[in-house]
Amino acid sequence: xxxxxxxxxxxxxxxxxxxxxxxxxxxxxxxxxxxxxxxxxxxxxxxxxxxxxxxxxxxxxxxxxxxxxxxxxxxxxxxxxxxxxxxxxxxxxxxxxxxxxxxxxxxxxxxxxxxxxxxxxxxxxxxxxxxxxxxxxxxxxxxxxxxxxxxxxxxxxxxxxxxxxxxxxxxxxxxxxxxxxxxxxxxxxxxxxxxxxxxxxxxxxxxxxxxxxxxxxxxxxxxxxxxxxxxxxxxxxxxxxxxxxxxxxxxxxxxxxxxxxxxxxxxxxxxxxxxxxxxxxxxxxxxxxxxxxxxxxxxxxxxxxxxxxxxxxxxxxxxxxxxxxxxxxxxxxxxxxxxxxxxxxxxxxxxxxxxxxxxxxxxxxxxxxxxxxxxxxxx
Numbered sequence: 001x002x003x004x005x006x007x008x009x010x011x012x013x014x015x016x017x018x019x020x021x022x023x024x025x026x027x028x029x030x031x032x033x034x035x036x037x038x039x040x041x042x043x044x045x046x047x048x049x050x051x052x053x054x055x056x057x058x059x060x061x062x063x064x065x066x067x068x069x070x071x072x073x074x075x076x077x078x079x080x081x082x083x084x085x086x087x088x089x090x091x092x093x094x095x096x097x098x099x100x101x102x103x104x105x106x107x108x109x110x111x112x113x114x115x116x117x118x119x120x121x122x123x124x125x126x127x128x129x130x131x132x133x134x135x136x137x138x139x140x141x142x143x144x145x146x147x148x149x150x151x152x153x154x155x156x157x158x159x160x161x162x163x164x165x166x167x168x169x170x171x172x173x174x175x176x177x178x179x180x181x182x183x184x185x186x187x188x189x190x191x192x193x194x195x196x197x198x199x200x201x202x203x204x205x206x207x208x209x210x211x212x213x214x215x216x217x218x219x220x221x222x223x224x225x226x227x228x229x230x231x232x233x234x235x236x237x238x239x240x241x242x243x244x245x246x247x248x249x250x251x252x253x254x255x256x257x258x259x260x261x262x263x264x265x266x267x268x269x270x271x272x273x274x275x276x277x278x279x280x281x282x283x284x285x286x287x288x289x290x291x292x293x294x295x296x297x298x299x300x301x302x303x304x305x306x307x308x309x310x311x312x313x314x315x316x317x318x319x320x321x322x323x324x325x326x327x328x329x330x331x332x333x334x335x336x337x338x339x340x341x342x343x344x345x346x347x348x349x350x351x352x353x354x355x356x357x358x359x360x361x362x363x364x365x366x367x368x369x370x371x372x373x374x375x376x377x378x379x
Contacts, residue, residue, distance in 0.1 A: 001096050005055055010036040012050075013084040015354065023050065026230040027223060038223065039086045039179050049224040049233075051179045053086070053217075061182035061217040062093035064198045068187060069149055069173075071125065077102035078123035080114050080132065082354050087154060090183040091127055111135040119144035129154035131356025133165050133172065134285055138294030143169035151175050151187065154355045156260065158282035164289065166191065176260055180219040180241050186258040197256040202240070203249055209261060211247045214240035268302040268310045271338045277302065280312070280331075280339070281358065287330045293323055297350040300331075300341065301363045313367055314341045317349050345370060 004011075010027050014020045018040070027036050035055040040048055065071075077095050079102050081088035095102045103121045105114055109132060118126065124146055133152055143150075152162075153175035165172055176195055177184040185203070186195040197203060202214040218241060221234040235241055246261040267274045280300045288298060296318030305311040314331065316324045324344045332340040347370065351362035 001092070005059065005093075005096055007055075008033045008035050011038070011055075013037065013039045013086075013089060015040070015082065015084040018084070020050070022229055023223060026232075027052065030232050031220075037089070039084070039089070041179055049222045051086075051219045052221050052223060053179075053182055053219050057217040057219075058090065058093045058182050059097055060200060061184065061198075062090065062097040064200045064217070065090070065184050065187070066094055066098045068189060068196070068198060069125070071098045071100065073099040075100045075124045076121060078105065078114070078118050078121065078126040079103065080105040080109065081127055081129070085355055086179045086183050087127060087129070087355065093182075109135075111139045111141055115141045115144060118147060122146040124148050125151075127151040127153070129355045129357075130157045130161070130285075131155075131352070133157060133170070134161055134289075134294075136170060137161055137164045137168065137289060141168065143171065145169075147171055149173050151184075153177055153183070155357050156278050156282055158286050160286040161282075161289065176247075176258055178243065180235075181213060181215070182217045182219075185213060194252070194255075194257040195259065197249075197258050203256070203258070205247060205249060206242075209246040209248070211243045211245050211249075212240045213243060214238075270302075270305075270310050270312070271308045273336075273338055275302075275310075275312070275339050277360065280335075283334055284314075284327070284331060287327060287334075291323070291326055291330060293319060293327060295319075296323075297352075298324075298327060299350045299358045299363060301358075301360060301367055303364065303367055308338070311342045312339065313343050313345050315345045315347050315350055315363060315367060317347050321346075 010024045010033055012020050012024050037053045037055055037058060038050045040050055077091050079088055079091050083089050091102060105117055128150055149171050151173050157174055162172055173188040174195060175184050175187040184198060185201050186197045188195050200215045200217055204212055219235055221232060224231045224233060245263050248259040248261055250257045262276050263278055267276055277300060284298055284300055298316045298319060300312055300314060302310040302312055314328050328341050328344055345367055347366055351359040353359055
C-alpha cells in the first residue's frame with residue numbers, strides 16, 4: 001500500500017459492474033497525473049458524477065480522524081463498507097496513516113457475520129451506515145467486547161435506533177461528512193456527546209443555515225458525463241463547497257460543535273409547509289423496530305398532488321398488507337395532519353444505494369409508474 005499512497009497514478013473507485021470508460025484518461029489529460037482518487041457521489045438525488053479527491057487529501061483527513069479518536073498502531077479496523085465509496089476507502093487510508101491493520105468483511109453485508117468477524121479478529125474500530133446499525137438492532141446482536149468505537153455516517157441515525165444499539169453494547173459515534181470532504185467533517189468523540197468539528201475544517205453558515213466547507217481535504221472538483229465524453233467542474237478552494245445541509249455551529253471553549261438540522265434538498269412542500277423526508281424515514285425505521293417488523297423494507301416518498309403540491313406515500317417491500325397497514329397507522333399517529341401518508345405502495349424492492357440510502361429519484365419514478373394499492377386515506 002505504501003507504493004499506492006506515494007504514487008501519482010490516478011485511482012478510479014469504480015463499483016463492480018460500474019462504467020467509467022475513458023475517465024482516467026480524461027483526468028490525466030486534463031488535470032495531469034497528481035495522485036487523483038475519483039469516487040462517485042453516493043447521494044440520493046441528482047445526476048451521478050465523480051468527485052475528484054487526491055491521495056494527499058485522503059491522508060490529511062485520515063490523520064485528523066485518527067488524532068480525534070486516539071488511533072494507535074495497536075488498533076484494528078474492521079472494514080464493512082465498500083472500498084469504492086469514500087467511507088470504506090477512508091478506513092484504508094486511516095489504517096495506512098496510523099500503521100494499523102484492518103480486516104475486510106467478505107461478500108455482502110450480513111449483521112451476524114460482521115459481529116462474528118469483529119469478535120474473531122478482536123477488532124477495535126469499525127465504520128457503519130445507519131441501515132447496518134438497524135440490522136444489528138433488529139437481530140438483537142450484542143457487540144464484541146473488543147470494539148471501542150463504531151463510527152456511523154452516510155445518513156442520519158435515529159435516536160431510538162441508536163439507543164437500542166447502545167443498549168446492546170455497540171459503542172456508536174455519530175459522524176457528519178460527505179464524499180467531497182474525504183468522509184468526516186465532524187464526529188462524536190464520546191458516546192452521546194456533541195459532534196466536534198475536526199481542526200482541518202473551516203466552516204460557516206449563511207442566513208439560511210446552509211453549511212459551507214473549506215479545508216485542505218476538500219475535493220478539487222467534479223467530473224461529469226458529457227456528450228463528448230467528460231466535463232471538468234472545478235471547486236474553488238477560496239469559496240469552498242456550499243453543501244445542501246442545514247446545520248447549527250456553536251463553540252464550547254476551544255471545541256467547535258456541529259449539529260445537523262436538515263438536508264435542504266430532502267424537503268418537500270405540502271400545503272405550504274416544509275416536510276423533511278429524512279426525518280420521516282428516521283421515524284419509520286424506529287416504528288418498524290417498535291412493531292417488530294425488522295424484515296422487509298419500507299420508505300416514504302412524495303408524489304405530485306394538484307391540490308396540496310405533494311402528498312406522501314408509504315412504499316413497502318417484503319412486508320404483508322396487514323403489517324403495512326399497522327405501520328401506516330402508527331406512522332400517521334405520530335405526524336402532523338398535512339404530513340400523513342395517503343396510501344401504501346407495494347414494490348418489488350426499495351431502491352437504495354450501496355450504503356443503504358434511499359434513492360429518492362428512483363423511488364419517485366417507481367411510485368409514479370405504479371398505482372397505489374389503496375385509495376388515499378387519513379389514517
